[in-house]
Amino acid sequence: MFMLIDCNSFFASCERVFRPDLVGRAVVVLSNNDGVVVARSREAKSFGISMGEPYFRIKRFVERGEVVVFSSNFELYSDMSRRVMRTLEQFCPSVDIYSIDEAFLDFGGMSVGEPVVYGREIADTVFRWTGIPVSVGIAATRTLAKVANESAKKSGDVVCDILCESDRLGVLREFDIGDVWGIGRRLVVPLRRYGLRTALDLSKVEPLWMRKHFSIMQERTVRELCGESCFDNDIPRARRSIQVSRSFGSATSELSDLEEAVASFATRAAEKARSEGTVASAVYVHVNTSWYKKDKDSYYSNGTATTLQTPTSNTIEILAAARKSLHQVFVQNKQYKKATVILLNLVDSDLALSQKKLFDDDSYSLLRREKAGRLMCSLDEINRKFGRRTVYFGAEGEQNPAWQANRNMMSPRYTTNIDELPIVR
């Protein structure tokens, strides 16, 4: 038995926890740079605001006071997510965090009494302890648990249980094939051509036919819909890449601006790698102009990777590689709107070091690497203790440059910053 716990309108719900005056009102949260809508409360959905809708198109609602809008406050959402996940751990020994707002509880063959009652108890507790409303889907496989969760949300219930055969068939029959987990926009088109409309239709397809015409992933989806668990023994592997990218507040054609932006992103990526104990083998840098500008001929998008001689998480080495990549893709007279830095082929740093010792007996270079490693540790420690950017690299430039993203409507970091705690009068 699996339970999928999914937070309702997660980012919007986080904002409402500290703004009870917004309960019952239409709330939306915007992406970075206040670009598009990424979360909507139920009330906002009823205004016809869709996911990914550009902000400027819904601004009129905001100006009329009908919709309340927030810039994204990831520090708050990450902390609230952590609280929700901690709560879930009280209820199941195996909590698989699938994204910032959802987790699979894997009960295996464990008995929890009446599943629906247990599911409701989980939802009640999460709400009482964190203020976040959740929906619960219960089924024999992860894909079916996703279906059940959607179904609960659609019907306005908190819990949907499709463990028994008749419930499974009943829900699948009403479930659109395009909403099935693993069936995206592109696959829906050919599937419909074969006459498949609902999740039930999909579940009746011969799995091997599915593999032949699509891929092994879709074959597994079909099996999962029939109750055969195929995604349950995923060993949580360390991620293989780290990406940091941002759209700019305003476009720039200056190499020096891009150098600063890329250096900032590369620094952030290296910090992430160190915190996870991994080292990168290559640094990929990508830049592009705006896709939406009228003059399509001037659109430019290009990226390239620079290989590191020895895999590393040392900011100094990563900065040098990122700069080299940037210089290879930069061209004059383009209005750059976004830059991306990706650390590629991440491997465990201890493993990489022992290999290096095995094949490289240059003790001087090893000593230098060790010293550089201690320097990075000290940087991280200082910034952790005294706040981000207490010490930083000159290459990152000053605070608040032109390319920095707009985030003009951000709520306080209520739970993570001592100066921004909510005040109760």
Added chain:
DNA sequence: TCTGGGGTCCTAGGACCC
């Protein structure tokens, strides 16, 4: 005027090996 960020996996094809 104004359009996000961060991941994963699979497949096909080419280069190369014996």
Added chain:
DNA sequence: TCTGGGGTCCTAGGACCC
């Protein structure tokens, strides 16, 4: 007419997820 068999590694592109 007919053109081996079995592998690895890498990359680009396409699909998916939230």
